[in-house]
Amino acid sequence: MGFKEGWQAINMQMPDAVPRTEYSAHVHWELVEKVTGIDTKKIENRDRASAAFIKNWDFSLLWYANIHKNYLERFGKISNMGHAVYAESSAGGSDKDENTSVLFKDVDEALALDCTKFYGEFDQSELIATYEREYEAMCRDYPDTVNMGGVYITLVSGLTYVYGWEMFLECMAYEEFDRVMQSYYEWVKQFYEAFAKSNVPVLMMHDDITWTSGKFASRAWYDQNVLPYLKKLLEPCKRAGKKILFTSDGNYGEFTDAIVDCGADMLFFEPHSDMEGFAKKHGKTHGFVGDVDTRVLLSGSKEDIEREVKRVMEFGKRYPGFVMAVGNHIPPNTPVDNALWYDEFYRKYRAR
Structure with a gap:
């Protein structure tokens, strides 16, 4: 996963698995340290840790x-x-x-x-x-x-x-x-x-x-x-x-x-937008990104997070330009275990 799948999605070519991006998970330092093993309390390590996290989490697009x-x-x-x-x-x-x-x-x-x-x-x-x-x-x-x-x-x-x-x-x-x-x-x-x-x-x-x-x-x-x-x-x-x-x-x-x-x-898209409605109208010709609800990651159970990932995947993976993401961000107060469960379920359901 990575560049190939992201470029395929932008070009409406239906990757074999749903690609992914996230907006600020790579600066959630507790999560980054947990995933990469790099000490992010040392400021000088953070750029390297972010890059390792982005690779580990299979970002296919990097918002910039x-x-x-x-x-x-x-x-x-x-x-x-x-x-x-x-x-x-x-x-x-x-x-x-x-x-x-x-x-x-x-x-x-x-x-x-x-x-x-x-x-x-x-x-x-x-x-x-x-x-x-x-x-x-x-x-x-x-x-x-x-x-x-x-x-x-x-x-x-x-x-x-x-x-x-x-x-x-x-x-x-x-x-x-x-x-x-x-x-x-x-x-x-x-x-x-x-x-x-x-x-x-x-x-x-x-x-x-x-x-x-x-x-x-x-x-x-x-x-x-x-x-x-x-x-x-x-x-x-x-x-x-x-x-x-x-x-x-x-x-x-x-x-x-x-x-x-x-x-x-x-x-x-953010979660309060009708991404599914957009997909039904434009999803065969235009890509779209989102829209796992960050509030579920903040306060939901493991079962809640799995249901949320399945909800988005069930309609999103029908369309060639769909890219999974948590909207709006995985902020630093997101419990690390919840973010890791989200990653687990993304990997579980991403194959088409």
């Missing part, structure tokens, strides 16, 4: 995006929404951040933002080199999985870093915000144009376009300010023959047809 909020911060400023505790930080302690701040306190000032001027233009050759350099490093460190590059801050995700959620939602009430959305699209497209010129074959387009409950604005707003831009951003990458993967948090089931129309080849 190059372009994060640091590109917004290069020439401008952003808001800080803070961060709840998720994991141990690389320097010890936790990643909790209570230092919240907002870039704009006045709506008129916020609506005057021109993203192209405020956040600047990057040299295309440097962006291409970044994509290719990081991809080559990933292929060296994780040779048995499909590696990729991508953009995390595509539209909604980027602008919520800029404004914070409260100001973002307030600005949406004004027609002037449509111009801000367009200016952000004009700014972020430089990263997609550069990716199209790179030699990296797989692109991750990430944009958190929904909440857990679904859309946060009217469908008409999305049809004007989000979906057309997603499609335009992908056009150069599609022309260049890239394989397009799409990820959003929350329940974006209402938009999956549109995301397919935008050019995505494979969609990543």
Whole structure:
């Protein structure tokens, strides 16, 4: 298992066994140490331990995006929404951040933002080199999985870093915000144009376009300010023959047809999305990833975890582009035994 099966799934070629990816299990240090035997309490061992874990757990895809909020911060400023505790930080302690701040306190000032001027233009050759350099490093460190590059801050995700959620939602009430959305699209497209010129074959387009409950604005707003831009951003990458993967948090089931129309080849789902419904409609032509419920791993019994894996496998393995994953993440507070049971049952049921 590994690269071959992942590439087959992306290309809708029905691997003999269901391939797999996970999003943060390789930094669940207690689990990683249990699986690999490498002492992860020593920070200097962690990169090697993660690589050994990814190989041991047969990752066929490794989720990755190059372009994060640091590109917004290069020439401008952003808001800080803070961060709840998720994991141990690389320097010890936790990643909790209570230092919240907002870039704009006045709506008129916020609506005057021109993203192209405020956040600047990057040299295309440097962006291409970044994509290719990081991809080559990933292929060296994780040779048995499909590696990729991508953009995390595509539209909604980027602008919520800029404004914070409260100001973002307030600005949406004004027609002037449509111009801000367009200016952000004009700014972020430089990263997609550069990716199209790179030699990296797989692109991750990430944009958190929904909440857990679904859309946060009217469908008409999305049809004007989000979906057309997603499609335009992908056009150069599609022309260049890239394989397009799409990820959003929350329940974006209402938009999956549109995301397919935008050019995505494979969609990543969290448990509250209707992955089975997507499979029935698009599963013969498009790949999909998910959607074992992380809550079952957090608090379920061994029997609960087996039932959950069987539930997903029973419909997923009918489709050539299905990739198993726990959505949303296997966080560091997941009991190690529960994660190991999940791995046991994945291996038990993965053969087609």
